[in-house]
Amino acid sequence: MTAISDREQLSYIAAQAADARVNVEIETEGMTLNIGPQHPATHGTLRIVAKLDGEQVIAADPIMGYMHRGYEKLAEVRTYPQVTTLINRIDWVGSFANEVPFILAAEKLMDVEAPPRAAWIRTILFEMSRIANISLFLGDMGLQVGAVTPAFFAFRDREHVLNQIEAATGGRFHPNFDRIGGLKDDLPAGWIAETKRAMKKIRNFCDEIEGLLQGNEIFEARCRGIGVIPADVGLSYGLSGANIRASGVDWDTRRDNPCGLVHNELDWKVWTHPDGDSFARFWVRLQEVRESTKMVDQLCDGLPSGPVMAKVPRIIKVPAGEAYVETENPLGVMGYYVVSKGDLTPYRVKIRSASFNNISITPWLLKGVYVPDIVTILGSLYFILGDIDR
Amino acid sequence: MTDVAILGELAYWQQTGIRVGAGLAAVLLVAGTLVYLHLFKLVSFMQSRLGPMEAGPFGSLQLLAEVGKFLQKEDIFPRKADRFVFAAAPFVVLMSTFLLVVVVPGGPDAWFINSELGIYLAMAVSSVSVIGILMAGWGSASKYSLLGGLRATGQLIAYELPLILAVMGVVIQAETMNMQGIVQAQADGEIFGWGGIGNPYILTQFVAFVIFMIAMQAELTQTPFDMPIAESELVTGYMTEYSGMRFLLFFIGEFATAGVFSAIASVLFLGGWWAPIPGLEFDDNVWNLLGPIVMVTKVVVLTFIIFWARFSLPRFREDQLQQLAWKVLIPLSLANIVVTAVLKIVF
Amino acid sequence: MSRLSSTDTPVEEEAEVVESDEAREALLAKIQTELGDAVVGSHLSAGDDLWVRVDRSAWAAAGAYLKTGLGFEYFNFLSAIDWKPSPFGRDMDAQVDLSLGHDEASEIDMAIEQGVAGGDTRFQVFARVNDIVNGLGVTLKADVPDDDLSIDSWVTVYAGANWHERECWEMYGISFEGHPGLRHIYLPAGFEGNPLRKDYPLLARRLKPWPGIVDVEQMPGDDDPADAAETTEAAE
Numbered sequence A: 001m002t003a004i005s006d007r008e009q010l011s012y013i014a015a016q017a018a019d020a021r022v023n024v025e026i027e028t029e030g031m032t033l034n035i036g037p038q039h040p041a042t043h044g045t046l047r048i049v050a051k052l053d054g055e056q057v058i059a060a061d062p063i064m065g066y067m068h069r070g071y072e073k074l075a076e077v078r079t080y081p082q083v084t085t086l087i088n089r090i091d092w093v094g095s096f097a098n099e100v101p102f103i104l105a106a107e108k109l110m111d112v113e114a115p116p117r118a119a120w121i122r123t124i125l126f127e128m129s130r131i132a133n134i135s136l137f138l139g140d141m142g143l144q145v146g147a148v149t150p151a152f153f154a155f156r157d158r159e160h161v162l163n164q165i166e167a168a169t170g171g172r173f174h175p176n177f178d179r180i181g182g183l184k185d186d187l188p189a190g191w192i193a194e195t196k197r198a199m200k201k202i203r204n205f206c207d208e209i210e211g212l213l214q215g216n217e218i219f220e221a222r223c224r225g226i227g228v229i230p231a232d233v234g235l236s237y238g239l240s241g242a243n244i245r246a247s248g249v250d251w252d253t254r255r256d257n258p259c260g261l262v263h264n265e266l267d268w269k270v271w272t273h274p275d276g277d278s279f280a281r282f283w284v285r286l287q288e289v290r291e292s293t294k295m296v297d298q299l300c301d302g303l304p305s306g307p308v309m310a311k312v313p314r315i316i317k318v319p320a321g322e323a324y325v326e327t328e329n330p331l332g333v334m335g336y337y338v339v340s341k342g343d344l345t346p347y348r349v350k351i352r353s354a355s356f357n358n359i360s361i362t363p364w365l366l367k368g369v370y371v372p373d374i375v376t377i378l379g380s381l382y383f384i385l386g387d388i389d390r
Numbered sequence B: 001m002t003d004v005a006i007l008g009e010l011a012y013w014q015q016t017g018i019r020v021g022a023g024l025a026a027v028l029l030v031a032g033t034l035v036y037l038h039l040f041k042l043v044s045f046m047q048s049r050l051g052p053m054e055a056g057p058f059g060s061l062q063l064l065a066e067v068g069k070f071l072q073k074e075d076i077f078p079r080k081a082d083r084f085v086f087a088a089a090p091f092v093v094l095m096s097t098f099l100l101v102v103v104v105p106g107g108p109d110a111w112f113i114n115s116e117l118g119i120y121l122a123m124a125v126s127s128v129s130v131i132g133i134l135m136a137g138w139g140s141a142s143k144y145s146l147l148g149g150l151r152a153t154g155q156l157i158a159y160e161l162p163l164i165l166a167v168m169g170v171v172i173q174a175e176t177m178n179m180q181g182i183v184q185a186q187a188d189g190e191i192f193g194w195g196g197i198g199n200p201y202i203l204t205q206f207v208a209f210v211i212f213m214i215a216m217q218a219e220l221t222q223t224p225f226d227m228p229i230a231e232s233e234l235v236t237g238y239m240t241e242y243s244g245m246r247f248l249l250f251f252i253g254e255f256a257t258a259g260v261f262s263a264i265a266s267v268l269f270l271g272g273w274w275a276p277i278p279g280l281e282f283d284d285n286v287w288n289l290l291g292p293i294v295m296v297t298k299v300v301v302l303t304f305i306i307f308w309a310r311f312s313l314p315r316f317r318e319d320q321l322q323q324l325a326w327k328v329l330i331p332l333s334l335a336n337i338v339v340t341a342v343l344k345i346v347f
Numbered sequence C: 001m002s003r004l005s006s007t008d009t010p011v012e013e014e015a016e017v018v019e020s021d022e023a024r025e026a027l028l029a030k031i032q033t034e035l036g037d038a039v040v041g042s043h044l045s046a047g048d049d050l051w052v053r054v055d056r057s058a059w060a061a062a063g064a065y066l067k068t069g070l071g072f073e074y075f076n077f078l079s080a081i082d083w084k085p086s087p088f089g090r091d092m093d094a095q096v097d098l099s100l101g102h103d104e105a106s107e108i109d110m111a112i113e114q115g116v117a118g119g120d121t122r123f124q125v126f127a128r129v130n131d132i133v134n135g136l137g138v139t140l141k142a143d144v145p146d147d148d149l150s151i152d153s154w155v156t157v158y159a160g161a162n163w164h165e166r167e168c169w170e171m172y173g174i175s176f177e178g179h180p181g182l183r184h185i186y187l188p189a190g191f192e193g194n195p196l197r198k199d200y201p202l203l204a205r206r207l208k209p210w211p212g213i214v215d216v217e218q219m220p221g222d223d224d225p226a227d228a229a230e231t232t233e234a235a236e
Helices: A006-027 A071-075 A080-087 A096-110 A116-145 A149-169 A191-214 A217-223 A231-237 A278-301 A354-359 A371-381 A385-389 B012-046 B062-071 B083-101 B118-125 B128-139 B143-174 B179-188 B206-219 B244-269 B284-312 B318-346 C015-038 C056-069 C095-099 C161-172 C203-207 C225-235
Strands: A031-035 A047-053 A056-063 A321-329 A332-340 A348-352 C039-045 C049-054 C074-082 C123-131 C136-144 C150-152 C175-177
Touching: A031 B143, A047 A371, A056 A371, A071 A080, A071 A348, A080 A096, A096 A116, A096 A321, A096 A332, A116 A149, A116 A191, A116 A217, A116 A278, A116 A371, A149 A191, A191 A217, A191 A278, A217 A278, A217 A371, A231 C074, A278 A371, A321 C049, A332 A354, A332 C074, A348 A354, A348 C074, A354 A385, B012 B062, B012 B083, B012 B244, B012 B284, B062 B244, B083 B118, B083 B128, B083 B244, B118 B143, B118 B179, B118 B244, B128 B143, B128 B244, B143 B179, B143 B206, B143 B244, B143 B318, B179 B244, B206 B244, B206 B284, B206 B318, B244 B284, C015 C039, C015 C049, C015 C056, C015 C136, C049 C056, C056 C123, C056 C136, C056 C150, C074 C161, C123 C161, C136 C150, C161 C175
Parallel strands: C049 C136, C150 C175
Antiparallel strands: A031 A047, A047 A056, A321 A332, A332 A348, C039 C049, C074 C123, C123 C136
């Protein structure tokens, strides 16, 4: 009839239908809200499709994989030192900690033990990566519930720890410092004294956050009783780290199953909290940062002298076998199941990343919570996308 | 507008021109000052950084740069948006700010209107912004915006009641709703017989002042009451789909409303354009010039408190917010009215 | 100390770690008592770890017994291994190959050799659960035959197995009976193929062969070419 083409007609009809859909969706119950993948609240590209009834969630389904890099496949074609470069990038905020379990698994298969000085320095850097990671969480948790200022303090004070990591390893975020048999290099001169100063600053920061956020009534009102995870549910989902300790489970791989790290030579405490809600998770992590600073001080004081690298062949061929090593990384328990067939490259590397299990509880946990609480809960579970997606 | 303005010999169109210019200045200049002082500098210093430093000395021209940036942006309409509603929403919000500013006096003769209903008019007109926000939320045809708009509506309606009830205490004490009358009552009043600083109602109506400040924070949708624009959940709530000039209008509206509400609060509680200057008795002409300066100072002080709270505190969840309004603030303000009335009769 | 596959003999260790030894041996004995013939292989590394291989039909029963009967309440992970080597070889044309005297063409050995605790099939599903209270962990394995790539789901026993089984299905093509909804978890819906299988090519290497050890200029002060080679290999 007129000069309207078919295409225009179709798009007009589609627009009308879309309008109708919008109307219908709003009128009836069960609105579907798409949180992400680009969203300020999710630490990266995580998408949560939430079915809402008003402001309450009926069902929530996380969709991930936007950052899936296929590390398990890639690791099969890389030599062991090359794999270290890859796995740095799994949890990129506390990245030295990613290398440690893999290196320990390879050392187990090779029957090589790192010299004591290397083990101690590994533990120092391991704890420092925990401090760097969790202080980001402390500031970020405030951001999730609306307090914008603590995040700046967190970034400012993390710099001290990152500077120290950079001074020792050459990289703030991707140190790539661990080697099979020890470490790449020894510590630079003056590092120990400067690290102790940095730890003091972190302790001040913890006190500041305690007053600013933890003691704030609005923060407590937003976090107490939100996202309660009973201990048995947490265990059956495989939650780890502060998430499970905040539900009252006294389990810390550093104490119960240390492999190659020297935590059981230090005097420290495992923090748990009986409540299991978001506030408890925040509280446990705050105490853990403080505890880590004390551990680093003890480690710096008791650092033995000696070489930092054991005698390993130039070209590393790991004997055949299977080994699984897990360590208490900042985000939770991270483990590598390494299958070797006596070759230069691993045959199969199964990466057990903490955040994958931690987030697997969200469909169960988010049922019946309010929309603002989704953000609080996700913030308190604390994940890094690279850790979920590998 | 039948009363005589400050330069009464001018023609009507000249008086209107002055009034319009003064109104624009009162809203826009004040908003700009507040944006620079509080949003750029105060928050930066609180967060241990410097803020904008490049545009102009110490970043003072940053707002001009931002205005220029917004002006040259493309005017985007979401495809499903209701065009008229979407386009009109920011103007409705800004309109309520301009309607509010006409009741604020800047001096004995420097006012826009001098109505007997002063504060009552202000309270009535402040509700118009709720319509604008709802229009923005609905017209954007986006679920985030709709959620934000609905949250905002609930919140704003809930917090208007404590706002109005807090004002009632002042009205009872001043025996008038006329804004000039309230200023005069504070200027002429005495504290236990000493007239040195007049009788600013912040002293006697302290409870009302606190309730007014909290309710004002909620009316401005500032943290801790910024659920409607909860940045970490809804991006910017009802403003999500706006860009360019329309977003700038919302932005200006937010700060201008903060300034105007603070101006009303300073009239009600801090004595308005009158300041106690020891030993000197100024006549009206001097006060007409000094008054606006005094007002701006008081506005900056009150907005400092607003933005200080905004950048420090986490935000309430919607139901906690409503509980605070209905279960805490309204009973408190009702009690305040009763106490004020009793004391007024007794003393 | 060899960790090569052994089907039934536990490896004895020094006397210092006798305690863990006993705990793990007792654990193994209990599992064998409960499941009987279904336990077709095991490997105990004293003071270290325990592997148990069960028959496919007893997979769900093993999980249930571990959780309710033995107190292994913590679910760690679940995945699979493809034991058939990649037909593309090791995909490394590095100098190291030549220096070790290996030749790319002749090295692809397609023999399927399973690892610890033995095995009969190409695919094996393995899972790990922990006993938090006693500090023990056990890795369970089960063979999955090629013609019927499916196994029971653990979702009713360990709720956390849901996502791990989805990932396993997506990456290996092993379906889990009784799983509430097997769908893609990392890859887009409609993705074809199972990436972690060894015969699924790593396209990056297909398109661009591994360049090998790149000759870089030596650091000042590095005279020994051997050190230089180690540095470059370690740096990559």
